[in-house]
Amino acid sequence: MLMNISWYGSEAQDTQIKGFVDVLTTYQDDKLSFGLGEQDLFITSELTDRITFLGESVFKFGMSPTSFNVSIERIVLKYNFKGNHNILIGKHHTPLNYWNDTYHHGRVFFPTIYRPLLFSSNVIPLHTTGIGVQGENLGKLKLGYDVMAGNGIGSSDISDNDKYKSLTAALHIKPFEKWRVGGSVYYDKISPGFITHHGSADTVDFVITQLIYSGSLSYFGKRFELLTEGSLVTNSMDSIGTTTSVAFYGYGGIKFAKKFTGYARYDLINFDTNEIYFDNDNKMTVLAGIRFQVNYLVVVKLEYQYDESDRNGINNMVTGQVAIGF
Numbered sequence: 001m002l003m004n005i006s007w008y009g010s011e012a013q014d015t016q017i018k019g020f021v022d023v024l025t026t027y028q029d030d031k032l033s034f035g036l037g038e039q040d041l042f043i044t045s046e047l048t049d050r051i052t053f054l055g056e057s058v059f060k061f062g063m064s065p066t067s068f069n070v071s072i073e074r075i076v077l078k079y080n081f082k083g084n085h086n087i088l089i090g091k092h093h094t095p096l097n098y099w100n101d102t103y104h105h106g107r108v109f110f111p112t113i114y115r116p117l118l119f120s121s122n123v124i125p126l127h128t129t130g131i132g133v134q135g136e137n138l139g140k141l142k143l144g145y146d147v148m149a150g151n152g153i154g155s156s157d158i159s160d161n162d163k164y165k166s167l168t169a170a171l172h173i174k175p176f177e178k179w180r181v182g183g184s185v186y187y188d189k190i191s192p193g194f195i196t197h198h199g200s201a202d203t204v205d206f207v208i209t210q211l212i213y214s215g216s217l218s219y220f221g222k223r224f225e226l227l228t229e230g231s232l233v234t235n236s237m238d239s240i241g242t243t244t245s246v247a248f249y250g251y252g253g254i255k256f257a258k259k260f261t262g263y264a265r266y267d268l269i270n271f272d273t274n275e276i277y278f279d280n281d282n283k284m285t286v287l288a289g290i291r292f293q294v295n296y297l298v299v300v301k302l303e304y305q306y307d308e309s310d311r312n313g314i315n316n317m318v319t320g321q322v323a324i325g326f
Helices: 098-102
Strands: 001-006 011-028 031-046 053-060 068-082 087-095 127-138 143-151 163-171 179-190 209-218 223-238 240-257 260-270 283-295 297-309 314-325
Touching: 053 098, 087 143, 098 179, 098 223, 127 297, 143 240
Parallel strands: none
Antiparallel strands: 001 011, 011 031, 011 314, 031 053, 053 068, 068 087, 087 127, 127 143, 143 163, 163 179, 179 209, 209 223, 223 240, 240 260, 260 283, 283 297, 297 314
16 A cells, blocks of 8 residues: 655655565374464655655464464664665664565565574574664675664663663675675673573573674575575673574575475574573474465465474474465
8 A cells, every 4th residue: 555645735755554464274293273474564654865764563463362462573764874875773673694684574575484493593683773874785796784783682672671782783795696695793792680582481690792693695586596594603601601502594496387486494503502591402494395476465385394303302394374465
């Protein structure tokens, strides 16, 4: 839906409102289930020739028949101060990786049904509330950069929980058509009293210095698709030392019969044996599926997923999804 709002008859505000939703059916443990995914409300608005707004709100359905939660995923005010250079203020997807930097919550654009473990297992901070400087498509290599300071891990969307600020620095280039290569560094200090990232009742009793080094390589061409990303996370504590954990995934797809794409993905998370901050549950996933692109805003996927984890053992699941944009 497109809305043009006139202010005092002199200037026009160009606002676009889009929605995304998906429905799922899963077969696991001899049980067939039907369910709803996320409903995403995505708003963009050109306030002036230099100032734009982006808002993204997600409705997540709960366990009871009528319960749901509303999550404000992004609120970003962008000011174009020169050429392809911008200042961004608000709640952002932390610009660490290709997936987090490219895809919003509209599942119709995902190459697979579910996010990689790197993102769904809370290895990296998915959101940052703060201020950043961004550049896009600079020079022959189409260089892009992001430098961001924000509220750190454990903070809310309205205030920081301590005096420390998170810092993110990311670079990427597009050396050839359809190719993108990127890398990033994330720095933060996690204060005592914060509940550990896996959501248990345990709390951090000392300051943790966290560094995340990430890299990505992607190619999305007319026939072949490739996306691989990895993050190395170090958590340093004065009393214990430094732990190192690694998360990685590789995705590949091949298009056939015009609207069909066959794909596969491998995910791996390996936590340090002395890790106390993350949920120390090593995981591995292998999946394969078929994606049918009805059109740009209607996609059907069928996917088989094999999981192994230290805690839950082996699990198999078949999932079908219809995702749409409207």
